Amino acid sequence: MNRVILFNKPFGVLSQFTDKGTEGSSRPTLSGFINEPGFYPAGRLDRDSEGLMVLTDNGALQARIAHPKYKRPKTYLVQVEGTPEAEALAALRSGVVLKDGKTAPAEVAQIEAPDLWPRDPPVRFRKTVPDAWLRITIREGRNRQVRRMTAHVGLPTLRLIRASVGDWHLNDLAPGAWRWATETGA
Secondary structure, three states: OOOEEEEEEOOOOOOOOOOOOOOOOOOOOHHHOOOOOOOEEOOOOOOOOEEEEEEEOOHHHHHHHHOHHHOOOEEEEEEEEOOOOHHHHHHHHHOOEEOOEEOOOOEEEEEOOOOOOOOOOOOOOOOOOOEEEEEEEEOOOOOOHHHHHHHHOOOOEEEEEEEEEOOEEOOOOOOOOEEEEOHHHO
């Protein structure tokens, strides 16, 4: 049986077990939260993003979770700067052209602000600039894809939280906490 860990990655944590950055760097990594030998992340989540990471001790399962050819849905809660217009949402739904090509269509819905943990540091707040929340589901995994997509339609991302990968969901998992899961999410 393949073992799976679901982890709620906090803001500022690298999605790897060691920091291969500049010498003397001490950025937080997964090793500060997970002490289970033989586990590896199935996909990445940017340092400035939060939310669900799936880790496994099985390379084949890791590939089925992370590789774009399997088109595993990944859903994000995205706080954007600005007020989403129908045209911007329609563009995201049909796919936008980025420097590395056109994205696949995304599922996009504007949502009420979700009940989330506070972020440290907090997202900047400007009285004169509105913000909104979107739920975006993609089936690709390009580098910083959701952030680039929202910026492309004039809605820069302020906060990004991955809520699910396949059938695995963040639910009430606290930032920095993890739990065992079954392979059914794959």
